[in-house]
Amino acid sequence: MSTFTRDSTSTSTGSTSDGTNGPTDGTSDATTTEANRRPRLSGMTWLVWRQHRAAFWTTLVATALLVGWIVYQRGQLVDFLDGYGYPGENLHEAGGRFRQYNDAFSFVSTGLQALPILLGVSLGAPLIAGDLENGTAKLVAAQSMSRTRWLATKLALAGLVVVVSTGVLSAVFGWWWNPVKSEASVMEWTSGAAFNTTGPVPVALTLFSVFGGVAIGMVLRRTLMAMVVTFGFTVVLQLVWSDFLLSLGNVVTVTTNKGVTGENTFPSLPHSAHEIDQSYVTGSGDLLGWSTCRHAETDAAQQACLDKADVVGWSVQYLPMSQMNAMQWFGASILFALTAGVVAFIFFWGRKRLF
Numbered sequence: 001m002s003t004f005t006r007d008s009t010s011t012s013t014g015s016t017s018d019g020t021n022g023p024t025d026g027t028s029d030a031t032t033t034e035a036n037r038r039p040r041l042s043g044m045t046w047l048v049w050r051q052h053r054a055a056f057w058t059t060l061v062a063t064a065l066l067v068g069w070i071v072y073q074r075g076q077l078v079d080f081l082d083g084y085g086y087p088g089e090n091l092h093e094a095g096g097r098f099r100q101y102n103d104a105f106s107f108v109s110t111g112l113q114a115l116p117i118l119l120g121v122s123l124g125a126p127l128i129a130g131d132l133e134n135g136t137a138k139l140v141a142a143q144s145m146s147r148t149r150w151l152a153t154k155l156a157l158a159g160l161v162v163v164v165s166t167g168v169l170s171a172v173f174g175w176w177w178n179p180v181k182s183e184a185s186v187m188e189w190t191s192g193a194a195f196n197t198t199g200p201v202p203v204a205l206t207l208f209s210v211f212g213g214v215a216i217g218m219v220l221r222r223t224l225m226a227m228v229v230t231f232g233f234t235v236v237l238q239l240v241w242s243d244f245l246l247s248l249g250n251v252v253t254v255t256t257n258k259g260v261t262g263e264n265t266f267p268s269l270p271h272s273a274h275e276i277d278q279s280y281v282t283g284s285g286d287l288l289g290w291s292t293c294r295h296a297e298t299d300a301a302q303q304a305c306l307d308k309a310d311v312v313g314w315s316v317q318y319l320p321m322s323q324m325n326a327m328q329w330f331g332a333s334i335l336f337a338l339t340a341g342v343v344a345f346i347f348f349w350g351r352k353r354l355f
Helices: 002-012 027-037 043-051 053-084 091-134 136-142 147-180 201-220 223-248 299-308 321-353
Strands: 252-255 274-282 287-289 311-319
Touching (some): 043 147, 053 147, 091 147, 091 201, 091 223, 147 201, 147 321, 201 223, 223 321, 311 321
Antiparallel strands (some): 252 311
């Protein structure tokens, strides 16, 4: 009986005749070492990810699905353009054959413009407000973990998910739009549909919206109320940003002095340039509104009116498309600076008044 017990114990512990434990080939040790080397979330990072994993995974999976759909749509677009003979053939003459591609651009750009609002409400507002409302924040504060590290982990993980998702979508959407980028009939580059969905702008807009929602949630301490207020904040942000957009560029002015009637009197603008304003120029250099003398009933009467006003040509203000990239980075830098200010407020409020 004692022999069976010893043998069983020896077998179960993996002892060998030479007094060593475990398999002699080191397989178990190698497996254990490999498992230990695998990256794992732990501590506060694991807790934050587990708390918000539904929002994080939903965002990342939706991003992957949309990227796959955009890649497919770009393949379809390129095949159509090659078959149509673009850019040799004018795309305006394609008519209804190009409509499905226009609709696809419109659909995706609308969704991307709504992304800062959606993530601000669904991810930013509840990020800390939920913990304050249900008491999880007090539980965290009772542990050895500092408030600063808790806030930093929350913001870092949320920010990482936002940057990855919006950065990838921005790059892929810009890649899709690039073959027809110069066609204003598809998307005018100064419109929110193009300007706010490509380059660094969607990343900056979404980060500011999400962290703004976090700050609102911290102050209000109620999830539902924070989501409602964040929705209003992000909508107003979009409206203000749209009005501010054109002021990011350096307006170019071109004038003529060959009159305003007849052929070749209007100045030639670069392709895809965005016209801001046009005026009449007088001999003394003054500007008159383009509607001046429109009340004249005949062409002769209009010409007489223009001569009386000493109109000698046109003055046109515009933004060339070549400024788009610089305008986007300038605007994004402003949004990043505002986001940094919001983050500073979050840490200040969190350390002084959070609990």
